[in-house]
Amino acid sequence: xKKTVLIFAALAVAGVTYAADNVNVTxxxxxxxxxxxxxxxxxxxxxxKYSNAxxxxxIEVGQDDVRVGIWxxxxxxxxxxxxxxxxxAGYKVKLDRDLTADFVATYYYYPESNSDLNQxxxxxxxxxxxxxxxxxxxxxxxxxxxxxxxxxxxxLKAQTVQLSFGYSLPLTDFGTSLDFSVFGGNVSMHxxxxxxxxxxxxxxxxxxxxxxxxxxxxxxxxxxxxxxxxSSHDKLxxxxxxxxxxxxxxxxxxxx
Numbered sequence: 001x002k003k004t005v006l007i008f009a010a011l012a013v014a015g016v017t018y019a020a021d022n023v024n025v026t027x028x029x030x031x032x033x034x035x036x037x038x039x040x041x042x043x044x045x046x047x048x049k050y051s052n053a054x055x056x057x058x059i060e061v062g063q064d065d066v067r068v069g070i071w072x073x074x075x076x077x078x079x080x081x082x083x084x085x086x087x088x089a090g091y092k093v094k095l096d097r098d099l100t101a102d103f104v105a106t107y108y109y110y111p112e113s114n115s116d117l118n119q120x121x122x123x124x125x126x127x128x129x130x131x132x133x134x135x136x137x138x139x140x141x142x143x144x145x146x147x148x149x150x151x152x153x154x155x156l157k158a159q160t161v162q163l164s165f166g167y168s169l170p171l172t173d174f175g176t177s178l179d180f181s182v183f184g185g186n187v188s189m190h191x192x193x194x195x196x197x198x199x200x201x202x203x204x205x206x207x208x209x210x211x212x213x214x215x216x217x218x219x220x221x222x223x224x225x226x227x228x229x230x231s232s233h234d235k236l237x238x239x240x241x242x243x244x245x246x247x248x249x250x251x252x253x254x255x256x
């Protein structure tokens with residue numbers, strides 16, 4: 001399972017340049033491919049810690065408003081933690097200058113999960129949401145955006161609602177920016193461990209967090225990024241007490 005990250009690395013190194021034969025005009029492809037390779041000190045998803053330090057990688061192909069991709073998280077110490085690979089597809093449509101609607105479908109796969117520990121082997125969900133650029137309301141809000149999403153997981157029978165705000169502070173003199181985020185959400189599940197035997201386990205909790213990210217462009221199609229995040233949830237979750245989690249991350253993004 002750990003070979004997944006190595007496969008991503010090999011694909012990223014293999015860059016492809018498209019050019020017309022015998023002319024001096026470069027023909028750009030009608031699609032884009034983006035790959036990301038990151039390290040995180042803690043893998044946290046919707047306020048809940050899934051593993052300690054992990055390598056995470058992704059590849060996404062996009063054309064116009066459609067995107068498909070694969071993302072993986074591989075714990076450096078797999079004891080007690082399951083690796084994860086997600087397959088997703090999404091479609092964005094711009095409703096007006098400042099409002100964008102988004103539809104996404106995700107399949108979550110946990111190949112090393114243990115049902116005896118109430119871990120799920122696989123699940124899938126649909127999501128719908130929108131992002132609004134508040135700068136359209138008032139120039140004083142330039143760089144501020146807000147997003148609201150709803151997700152439904154069919155195996156966990158879970159509903160998730162998440163609200164987030166983002167603000168990007170340009171640091172033009174340094175060729176970068178400070179990207180801040182604040183988020184909060186609520187999850188209500190009717191079967192937290194569908195692969196386990198016995199009565200379905202119900203659970204609900206609220207989560208919240210903040211984050212900051214600093215991207216730096218290395219070349220036209222490559223940038224590095226470093227960041228940190230703090231998150232928590234409000235109550236007992238599958239035997240895990242409420243816990244605040246501080247994570248740091250760094251990575252490389254390549255597009256072609």
